[in-house]
Amino acid sequence: MRSEVEGVIEQLGYQNLRPGQEEIINAALDGKDVLGILPTGSGKTLCFQATGQLRAGVTVVVEPLLALMRDQQLRLQASGEKRVLAINSQLAPSELSVVLQNLSYYQFIFIAPEMLTRPDILRALQAVKVGLLVVDEAHCIYQWGPDFRPAYLRLGDVRQRLGAPVMALTATAPENVRSVIVRQLRLQNATIYAGSVDRPELFIGRESLLDQRAVNERVGALLAQVAGPAIIYCPTKKLTEQLAQQFSGLHGRRVAFYHAGLDGHTRTLRERQFTEGSLDTLFATSAFGMGVDKPDVRMVLYLGVPATLEEYMQAIGRAGRDGQPALTALLYTAKDAQHTAGMLANLPSPILVKALYRAPKAYAGSDDPQIQLVLAYQQAGYSASEVNQALDARIGSKQKAFSAVVNFLQADGCVRAELLHYFDSPAKTHDDFCCGIADAGVLAQIHSEQQADNQGFNTWQEVFKQIFNVSD
């Protein structure tokens, strides 16, 4: 490892790098364009964090979602880096104007692709030295993908104008998507690192069950048999609350639910409580996971049928980040499959599109992905009718993505191989801890360290003693 890289990662709190990180960082430090495909949880953030500290100039990071931007901002602040800016709708016009005059102060600037392509913002960035342009979630550039964002298509122009090397990062990019990323971002002689998205330490479970009751029973059985922190992804908020109540205290588990209906601070608290161990079982919707770096999750269950395999991989990818065996399982019924198929056409309606076009500023701060999607089209210059046409076309790509899910559900033979084939990634050789239905033999291979008793502070007096370092 280059000595300067070693120094920086140590400062950031790491001892060494994971597979792929060194290659990506070195290529970027050498001023080359790079496309890094690393599975969820394998440290994409550190790639640009470390590079950004070492390369002269500002690092501009393109993020498609406000929540991602917030998470990255907080991570950097946690590492001690204060010169972090997120350019988004939170900034009032007067504040944006001040910020644009002082961009050179910042080390890292996070920005949505729609804002990056604004003439005033581009001009301001051209006036400072941009050392690195990071395009996170680069697969959003793929027009036929379920996560397509039209503004990503203009990033090729942006990189020309900024004249900075590009680091494109994504967790999911089959071969055809990789070539689109390279072409659209105009990557030159790019270093492409495509790590295997396989996670050999994860058991890829898949179980078709009769009905929801059977699913709930199976969840209970697995919670009883597999010790250690667990995340159970549920398709609805209501189910998270119902199951959290049902399994509260089961075998001493410290259980809670998590969904977007909770206020922001409560969500933050539950994330930290789970990460730090005062909760060990979370029933959550897909709203949970961003910013949660917990290495010892021993089980992730996914209830229902996902709309895309990308979504599924991201969910189960939260298990076993410490490299130790962990159980993942998709538990579903025939009704779940029908339900997800029916939701594919659940895109912003023409009525919503009309409302957003009439008053875009009123919705600017919304975290709702549907609203953000329409605003993204609007900011990319689409008219309302063009947006409706584009959304109709998206239904096609969503159906294509779902058919891959159906193939996965129906595959005979090695489930892992079927899953990884979609991502053009090699799979480990099938063995007795690979995939299918988790039987006693599989569960016996999953171990969890004794969880420390929760050091609960119940009164404010006890809390203050702890938090303000008051000795007895």
Place this chain on the structure above:
Amino acid sequence: MTTKVNHSELSDSAKLILAGLTAQPQRALSLYGVLSGRQTASTVFSGMEQGNLRLYGVTPRLSRGDFENEVAALMRAGLIAQQKAGLCLTDAGAATRSADTTFAAALKTFRPDYGVQAFLPQFYLAVQTLSELSYGNHRYRPAIADLHVQARVRWWYGQLGQETAAAVAELTTLFTALDQQTADTLAGQLLAHGYSGNPEASTNELAIELAGCALLAQMSPTQSPHWYQLWGGRQPLLSQPMQQTVSEFNAGASIEQIAQRRRLRVSTVNEHLQVAAIFGAPLTFSRFYPAAAKPQLLATWNAGQHSYRELLDVLPDLEFMQVRMFQIEQLRGMQHAQ
């Protein structure tokens, strides 16, 4: 047929709806606007007439859909009724409400101008900052990502200087003044060094908000100067444009002059002045209606005829704004007398 309902089993939104209503009907949309903090003249006037402006903005995240669902449920339970002029509390609703003295007492701590929803994130981040400092730790994931909150707390911390220990001592004093349950509720929300809240603490948003109000009620610039500085004291309820309108009006400008100068509609300026008047801004009411109309307006008002229609019937040449400002003036007087 209705079944007996235990108030404590109702949702917070349902409890607030019951708390806001009386036997006098109020339009559902107006009640919703009061509870969620909608700043239109018709909403706040309705709140003023109904006497429920004390609950203004108590639940800003309440969606219209959820509100309507709760109203429907309360009607099914016989606790409220729909009349021609709006929703009103039934006898059963009044009885159910008054049975829950704990909720009523907690709700009394709420003040619209506390700005408690804006204060709490600042409070959490400020406590975290002091906590990490007490361990000499400068690398931590901030509890709050919002840049405005971070900027505010950064400023406040800069103002503290060497007084960080004093700020901790002040906070301890503030918490000591609270009852144990309220203090524990607030403490359970903190994110700090070695502590990520109490997983078993209440996550009830309203309960937490009211606990925050109880804390703010203790604060004063003399007894708790550091935390008072973070809070900034009671927050103006009027938006900045509204404050500017009041300022210009009090400097002598007419409504038309203000509208022209700031390129606003006259109706917008009227809205500003109505809302400002309802929230207690000092205004010379005699500037709004002809002096000659006052005796008749007063006589009608004192005869118990308070509605816009009744007053206009007596003086049909008056304009809406003139009658409305008279009504607001009288209602303000009645509230002060109470």
